[in-house]
Amino acid sequence: MFGWEFPPHISGGLGTACYGLVKGMNHHHQQVIFVVPKLWGDEEPMADFVNASDVRIDYREKRFKKFWKNLTYLEVSSFLVPYLGPEEFKKFTDYAVHDRTDVDESIFSNKFEFSGKYGKNLMEEVSRYALVAAQIARDKNNFDIIHAHDWLAFPAGIAAKEISGKPLVVHVHATEFDRSGETVNQPVYDIERAGMEAADHVVAVSQLTKNIIVKKYGIPASKVTVLHNAVLDSSIIKSKYEKKVPEKIVTFLGRITFQKGPEYFVEAAKKVIERDPNVRFVMAGSGDLLNRMIHRVAELRMATRFHFTGFLKGNDVDHMYAISDVYVMPSVSEPFGIAPLEAVRHNTPVIISKQSGVAEVLRNAIKVDFWDVDAMADAIFALLHYDGISRMFKELGSEELKKLKWEHVAAKLVTVYEKTLAERS
Amino acid sequence: MRTICFYFQVHQPFRLKPYRFFDIGEDHHYWDDYLNRNVIRKVAQKCYLPMNALLLDLIHQHKGKFKVAFSLSGTFLDQMETYAPDVLESFQKLVATGQVELLNETYTHSLAALKSKDEFQALVKKHQDRIKELFNGYQPKVFRNTELIYSDQIGAMVADLGYEAVLTEGAKHILGWKSPNYVYSNANAPKLKVLLKNFLLSDDIAFRFSNKTWADYPLTTEKFVNWINAIPKEEQVLNLFMDYETFGEHQWAETGIFEFMKHLPEAVFSNSDFTFSTPSEVAANVSPVSKIHVPVPISWADEERDLTAWLGNDMQDEAFDRLYELEKLVKGIDDPEIKRDWGYLQTSDHFYYMCTKFFSDGSVHEYFSPYDTPYDAFINFMNVLSDFMLRVKQKQAELQS
Numbered sequence: 001m002f003g004w005e006f007p008p009h010i011s012g013g014l015g016t017a018c019y020g021l022v023k024g025m026n027h028h029h030q031q032v033i034f035v036v037p038k039l040w041g042d043e044e045p046m047a048d049f050v051n052a053s054d055v056r057i058d059y060r061e062k063r064f065k066k067f068w069k070n071l072t073y074l075e076v077s078s079f080l081v082p083y084l085g086p087e088e089f090k091k092f093t094d095y096a097v098h099d100r101t102d103v104d105e106s107i108f109s110n111k112f113e114f115s116g117k118y119g120k121n122l123m124e125e126v127s128r129y130a131l132v133a134a135q136i137a138r139d140k141n142n143f144d145i146i147h148a149h150d151w152l153a154f155p156a157g158i159a160a161k162e163i164s165g166k167p168l169v170v171h172v173h174a175t176e177f178d179r180s181g182e183t184v185n186q187p188v189y190d191i192e193r194a195g196m197e198a199a200d201h202v203v204a205v206s207q208l209t210k211n212i213i214v215k216k217y218g219i220p221a222s223k224v225t226v227l228h229n230a231v232l233d234s235s236i237i238k239s240k241y242e243k244k245v246p247e248k249i250v251t252f253l254g255r256i257t258f259q260k261g262p263e264y265f266v267e268a269a270k271k272v273i274e275r276d277p278n279v280r281f282v283m284a285g286s287g288d289l290l291n292r293m294i295h296r297v298a299e300l301r302m303a304t305r306f307h308f309t310g311f312l313k314g315n316d317v318d319h320m321y322a323i324s325d326v327y328v329m330p331s332v333s334e335p336f337g338i339a340p341l342e343a344v345r346h347n348t349p350v351i352i353s354k355q356s357g358v359a360e361v362l363r364n365a366i367k368v369d370f371w372d373v374d375a376m377a378d379a380i381f382a383l384l385h386y387d388g389i390s391r392m393f394k395e396l397g398s399e400e401l402k403k404l405k406w407e408h409v410a411a412k413l414v415t416v417y418e419k420t421l422a423e424r425s
Numbered sequence: 426m427r428t429i430c431f432y433f434q435v436h437q438p439f440r441l442k443p444y445r446f447f448d449i450g451e452d453h454h455y456w457d458d459y460l461n462r463n464v465i466r467k468v469a470q471k472c473y474l475p476m477n478a479l480l481l482d483l484i485h486q487h488k489g490k491f492k493v494a495f496s497l498s499g500t501f502l503d504q505m506e507t508y509a510p511d512v513l514e515s516f517q518k519l520v521a522t523g524q525v526e527l528l529n530e531t532y533t534h535s536l537a538a539l540k541s542k543d544e545f546q547a548l549v550k551k552h553q554d555r556i557k558e559l560f561n562g563y564q565p566k567v568f569r570n571t572e573l574i575y576s577d578q579i580g581a582m583v584a585d586l587g588y589e590a591v592l593t594e595g596a597k598h599i600l601g602w603k604s605p606n607y608v609y610s611n612a613n614a615p616k617l618k619v620l621l622k623n624f625l626l627s628d629d630i631a632f633r634f635s636n637k638t639w640a641d642y643p644l645t646t647e648k649f650v651n652w653i654n655a656i657p658k659e660e661q662v663l664n665l666f667m668d669y670e671t672f673g674e675h676q677w678a679e680t681g682i683f684e685f686m687k688h689l690p691e692a693v694f695s696n697s698d699f700t701f702s703t704p705s706e707v708a709a710n711v712s713p714v715s716k717i718h719v720p721v722p723i724s725w726a727d728e729e730r731d732l733t734a735w736l737g738n739d740m741q742d743e744a745f746d747r748l749y750e751l752e753k754l755v756k757g758i759d760d761p762e763i764k765r766d767w768g769y770l771q772t773s774d775h776f777y778y779m780c781t782k783f784f785s786d787g788s789v790h791e792y793f794s795p796y797d798t799p800y801d802a803f804i805n806f807m808n809v810l811s812d813f814m815l816r817v818k819q820k821q822a823e824l825q826s
Contacts, residue, residue, distance in 0.1 A: 243450075244447075244448075244449060244450030244451040245449055245450040245815065246450075246815070280811075282446060290800070291798070291800050294740070294800045294803060294804065295739055295740070295800075298738075298739035298740040298742075298743040298744075298803065299739040299743075301743055301746070301747075303740075303743045303744070303747065303803070303807045304747050304807060304810060304811050304814060307446045307449070307804075307807070307808060307811070308446070308804045309445065309446045309447075310804075316447070319447060
């Protein structure tokens, strides 16, 4: 498998999903070679990790050169690349403005370092990663199938397929349309499309995503299988962490970017506070829209009721879920969205947008259109004030959660593999 | 008589510690004791101690002819007492010479004058009491509002409190063709004299002294005395108002700022007809030439010389309004910690950190701010304020039951 990140070094849901999937595959005794651009040394020893930075590359190989030529000249002309945090954003823009050197000489040395993070040199790293993928595919010939996660790893998957002749499955966790709306970044779209076309089979994380793949990328529906994500652990978390404020808490937790719809949460908050001032809203996370959200909250004069925590790590994430009375995910376009399931584990009722893949598996949640702030405000108000409905959601939600296991997802994936291999031979 | 009036602002805020959402309702200590102590100790070594020693020498050397004035904010006095008693002692020595005048201001260097007369008066009273207590019964006669913020209305409040004079900025947009080198009077309360900062000559020392791209670099005492000699003979008062931290902190010792000050009085006495006076002496000896009209508040901050360093953007206005909404509630609660925090939260610096004017003055704001961005400053302040509101409401509920 080719990925781009793996726990604990993750910047979004992709890493968590890969982790769950590898764990599920492990359960079914499947051998996985998982390639990530940079290993940090503290991943769990489940998969046979290959650190892309450690692979010696034979750049004289003709097919490699061809590959390099095909991918080098792709440049990101938009800042909307996946999971770009503020730190990476700055690096990236600095790079774009100041020190763009399209071909780095170090590529032609035997060994090179991947930064392992998104942002600066992103396109360059994607293509280097593909180069390394080809080398790995040649060195490790003891595998049956290639599996690449999201566009960043698609060129790697294509390269590995080309050199090994083994079938390729691409796994779509998000598309460029989710990240950027209708104004897609063309080079990214092109890579996504090339990956899906080159693949023998495509896996989508939701029906919503499958529809986009069929409609916007022109992939035949028969080539796409929906595999919903699952949760690593479906047990209910009884946190000892206690809330210190008397008011009820409504939480948004995620990257504060266009895709996540933070502005709809802010507007809905204003409507709720007008009716019931004894509520606190929390926006946890960071992202390129953070400052705009802070400004808007100040402008709406509700900053003593609406709080920002910045990026939360480790225990703080659990604490945040534990003290929340309602969790809201107003995503504009969410291929899956695993966070609401985490909220359910903490017995927190959730409101999710109809434009999210998770809405397909979570029946016991309130679902609203992301743009319908009135409906969102109504739903928040109802869950805060009418105990019956929130109690019902808590009970039924946790029941539903138990059915969402990575083992089940992995079992379906094995079927997909088998079918793909069968079609080949 | 032609005279130079030196006045130094000495202020340090109680900076907030990083206060998170999770702390609301639990942690009621808001102040970054470590940072605040470090700043005081650092500035004490670089500025307060060496400059106080230098001023004491000059006062002794010139036997009653050299004098200066200070306004020491209450938040500075509190921190000095705790973290730097040696600095407090050196200020007490200076005041004891009789050549050093102290001014009054609002205790916590607040913006209360813009919002509440009651709170303004209460904070001035507190400052009066504290100066009296620390400086052997000293009673200031001249007032200086936070960051030289002044308007006709604020002047009238100052006059009501019985002060003879008030200090403010010689802002171009209120002076027009007029010179700052005269004494003026308040438009509503003519008895109150208004001393205006000569910002050109003040800023030559405070801001441009070490600027190597400045055409007049390096600034020497000869050059400075030539400039003041060039002031028309009929203009009588040269008000040099600046941050005390100019000496050794904003302008490091290596720039020669201490040497400059060490030789300035002598150069003035031997090559000009200027003397040195304190603000109350200027007020007593010089008659006002006219009223000065300041309908809209001015200050000494930034190019605009207005209030936009502290108020005006949505974050600043939200923080400011939410804070002062609590005034009535706080007044009804007799709790020393609530009262203390209420005062310290009013310190103007908290609002200064939220300023989003990123152009020419942004770098000055950045220099003074412990936060990375104005947004961080706002979030931190609002988290603290949210906790403070909970405490106030809880105390009030206790009182009612």
